[in-house]
Amino acid sequence: MTEIPQERRVVTAIPGPKSVELQARRLETVAAGVGSTLPVFTARAGGGIIEDVDGNRLIDLGSGIAVTSVGASAEAVVRRASAQLADFTHTCFMVTPYEGYVEVCEQLAELTPGDHAKKSALFNSGAEAVENAVKIARIHTKRTAVVVFDHGYHGRTNLTMALTAKNMPYKQGFGPFAPEVYRVPVAYGYRWPTGAENAGAEASAQAIDQINKQIGAENVAAIIIEPVLGEGGFIEPAKGFLPAIAQFAKDNGIVFVADEIQSGFCRTGQWFACEDEGIVPDLITTAKGIAGGLPLSAVTGRAEIMDSAHSGGLGGTYGGNPVACAGALGAIETMRELDLNGKARRIEEVMKGRLAEMQSKLDNGDIIGDIRGRGAMIAIELVQSGTKDPDPQAAAALAKACHAEGVLVLTCGTYGNVLRFLPPLVIGEDLLNEALDVIEQAFGRI
Numbered sequence: 001m002t003e004i005p006q007e008r009r010v011v012t013a014i015p016g017p018k019s020v021e022l023q024a025r026r027l028e029t030v031a032a033g034v035g036s037t038l039p040v041f042t043a044r045a046g047g048g049i050i051e052d053v054d055g056n057r058l059i060d061l062g063s064g065i066a067v068t069s070v071g072a073s074a075e076a077v078v079r080r081a082s083a084q085l086a087d088f089t090h091t092c093f094m095v096t097p098y099e100g101y102v103e104v105c106e107q108l109a110e111l112t113p114g115d116h117a118k119k120s121a122l123f124n125s126g127a128e129a130v131e132n133a134v135k136i137a138r139i140h141t142k143r144t145a146v147v148v149f150d151h152g153y154h155g156r157t158n159l160t161m162a163l164t165a166k167n168m169p170y171k172q173g174f175g176p177f178a179p180e181v182y183r184v185p186v187a188y189g190y191r192w193p194t195g196a197e198n199a200g201a202e203a204s205a206q207a208i209d210q211i212n213k214q215i216g217a218e219n220v221a222a223i224i225i226e227p228v229l230g231e232g233g234f235i236e237p238a239k240g241f242l243p244a245i246a247q248f249a250k251d252n253g254i255v256f257v258a259d260e261i262q263s264g265f266c267r268t269g270q271w272f273a274c275e276d277e278g279i280v281p282d283l284i285t286t287a288k289g290i291a292g293g294l295p296l297s298a299v300t301g302r303a304e305i306m307d308s309a310h311s312g313g314l315g316g317t318y319g320g321n322p323v324a325c326a327g328a329l330g331a332i333e334t335m336r337e338l339d340l341n342g343k344a345r346r347i348e349e350v351m352k353g354r355l356a357e358m359q360s361k362l363d364n365g366d367i368i369g370d371i372r373g374r375g376a377m378i379a380i381e382l383v384q385s386g387t388k389d390p391d392p393q394a395a396a397a398l399a400k401a402c403h404a405e406g407v408l409v410l411t412c413g414t415y416g417n418v419l420r421f422l423p424p425l426v427i428g429e430d431l432l433n434e435a436l437d438v439i440e441q442a443f444g445r446i
């Protein structure tokens with residue numbers, strides 16, 4: 001394995017000449033619908049660094065969208081996946097099984113909240129996990145309706161597009177969408193009309209009232225929510241909201257699904273973000289951080305719910321691929337050994353401290369309307385000075401200024417005005433502080 005020096009280095013324009021050349025080739029042959037945040041072509045990546053084909057080293061505050069929490073070339077992931085590659089690449093678990101799949105399900109049973117009997121099924125992508133959670137909830141409850149929330153994101157397949165809140169770019173022109181999907185309010189504290197302190201109680205009451213009046217609780221198979229909403233803008237539902245919704249689901253025989261695809265596996269400083277308010281979901285969907293960059297996803301939950309589907313009803317050719325399972329076991333081993341929950345909490349402390357300082361000391365610091373998130377899932381919401389009007393241009397300009405200086409940041413949010421930070425949990429503190437210096441300087445350039 002190659003050790004990549006953990007230092008930022010900008011030796012060409014970003015993107016550099018080789019990236020520009022590759023981008024021209026890419027535009028000839030890769031479909032336009034597949035975009036890239038920053039068309040810098042990667043040569044290698046690891047720790048907190050992405051090295052491009054021109055020799056630039058970027059500080060990675062994206063982790064490939066919350067995937068490479070253990071780094072993009074973590075030793076245990078590379079070692080275990082390489083060994084598995086040499087043994088066999090695939091048999092299809094539905095044809096002849098293998099131990100790695102079972103081991104991943106054992107780990108999921110141990111790590112996810114609750115001490116009830118649990119079972120899992122493995123898939124390839126996050127969207128596939130969410131779709132399967134819906135299948136399982138429907139067959140278990142013999143009901144059809146699915147409740148999701150404002151600002152929610154659950155994927156790009158047909159059913160998960162229907163579950164996703166935001167039209168552009170995820171849904172525009174791609175309908176018709178799957179039926180029996182209903183959207184209700186979420187407790188978005190910063191934008192709640194009567195104030196953040198009322199958001200938890202009022203939003204949960206409104207959501208429950210809408211479910212009762214518009215759908216009928218007895219028709220609802222599943223309520224699906226991200227315990228920290230990701231693409232929608234790193235929104236932590238105000239305290240009290242998640243417990244109220246989970247209790248409502250319990251009282252009405254509805255399967256409560258926590259979509260932890262972005263927030264899970266140490267990202268928020270806990271194994272799963274729903275632990276923060278002591279929520280024990282009936283089902284939990286995981287992907288992204290689970291396997292150190294290899295494609296794997298899972299639905300984990302109460303054994304009696306998971307076992308509702310008949311044999312052969314769940315699965316897929318590649319679901320729980322042996323190399324991806326080996327990667328997951330390596331990633332989980334790394335999370336335990338390096339105490340990545342502790343690392344994530346430390347990242348929160350450093351980032352929130354520095355961002356609050358920028359908010360108060362910079363001339364244009366008041367465009368930072370809100371600083372939020374948990375662990376290494378931190379964001380700033382950008383607004384027009386002195387208002388709460390979203391400022392997506394400021395988010396785009398800040399991202400661009402950071403990219404030019406070799407710091408990879410991502411934007412998100414329903415209004416496109418959120419700058420989000422998802423560093424690998426193994427990033428060095430010096431590198432993190434250097435990235436924050438660059439972010440601070442970027443405010444002076446917009």
Ligand SMILES: *Cc1c(COP(=O)(O)O)cnc(C)c1O
Nearest residue numbers: 125126127153154155230261262
């Ligand atoms: C990314 C994401 C998904 C979709 O995962 P894919 O692997 O891209 O299909 C679903 N839910 C949440 C919360 C996500 O962040």
